[in-house]
Amino acid sequence: MTSPPLNRHGPESLHQQLTSRLRAEAERLGEGASIPSELDLVETHGISRTTVRRAIDTLVEEGVLVRRHGRGTFVATPRLGHTLDRVGAFVETFLAHGLEPESEVLSFQWKTDPAELPPELGADSTASLFLERLYRIEGEPRAFAYVYIPEPFGASISRADIEQHPSFQVIQERSGIMVHHARVTVCSRAANERTAQILDLPPGSPLLVLYRWIYTDDDKLLQYSGHYLPSEHFELTLEPELSEPHDVSYAFPLASSMLRLARRDPA
């Protein structure tokens, strides 16, 4: 960062100037490169730690930089886009980006006690095969998934099947039944201790969680799964169809006694 000093009297705030410089620097350094520490930036530019932190926050928000717990701040690698338009094996998201992940099966067991079966399997849920898979790229954890496969479909599946192939593929091959339709729910969660440990993230890190139910043509549940995706590595994409021109007419109710927030510079 040997560049002219920041301009304290220009039209751009110090925060904006530092943000622009760091953005350019990140582009120059390239993916995965280390960025000077907050303290280094404070000293180099003679500005407050608050300003430095705000500039880094902005670029973390934008996905340009990423903070790694106890290791510093780095230029982010582009996020993998998982399409929601098509239902397939999760591994296809990696393949679409030219990546072939390693898989580690962390659990493979039958859950037979109704108290152990999650309500997401439905009220008439039977014993289910339960498995957990960790996806790694070059040894680094990238995604963690659990899958429930109800009894009739799980019965013919071996641990070796799951170690070698995606469950989406195995279920169809072993049962001879094709996936017919699906339901997807997406939410955001803070990583709990175990998930954080498995994904090598600080506990509390934001995760995208993708729940998916896939069904046979007669509406039998073939698989219920949850995928925990670190926010720095994944985004979900969708091109929804507008079947017909869509209009809406709504008037916001007038707020009677609304607490006004102080308006602050959004930049």
Place this chain on the structure above:
Amino acid sequence: MTSPPLNRHGPESLHQQLTSRLRAEAERLGEGASIPSELDLVETHGISRTTVRRAIDTLVEEGVLVRRHGRGTFVATPRLGHTLDRVGAFVETFLAHGLEPESEVLSFQWKTDPAELPPELGADSTASLFLERLYRIEGEPRAFAYVYIPEPFGASISRADIEQHPSFQVIQERSGIMVHHARVTVCSRAANERTAQILDLPPGSPLLVLYRWIYTDDDKLLQYSGHYLPSEHFELTLEPELSEPHDVSYAFPLASSMLRLARRDPA
């Protein structure tokens, strides 16, 4: 929580027993009710704080309980499902759940400096109208959104329009052009200080972030928006169509020197 003591010698772990009891208690108490503090539960059941925390973690994960910073742990209210199947005004998500949110316009300004326009507007981005809206239900912040409306479409829009109606509606009415197609990206982010303050959340809270681009039939950008949705209040839902039976064939590469994680009880 006046119930028989936990069974230290039964088949279920203390953590599982406490989780079941708290789940039943949450159902009995109903939405929004307060749950005894961790220390109360430690004393009542004579168990470790780690066990108590783990049980609460499990139920927070499940969406049964929610922790409120400095206030305690409460029975969660059901999340609002925002459908990704259809493109419309964001306010329709609330309406679909019988809620009529109040709106506060936090910003309404023109951004003309190319350095201030986000790259998401595209390389040929022009001056844009920029606005920010906070949605409240019964005075409580629920969602925070920003919207960019490029010059030709933003020019005829007034602050009063935006204060009274959804931008999705205003843009179409003022320009006479209907939305034709859209692109959506979803990711998860930790709330930065400003967003956390606006949404009345602890900084670092997980947010679901919904980016949306909507276009005219000749591919002109009508609007680019970002919606920040607190994870405890929202989930996204989708029923993707399977146009044809879908098969996949993949074999995971064998991991040569893979660090085995200690296998732990996933319950």
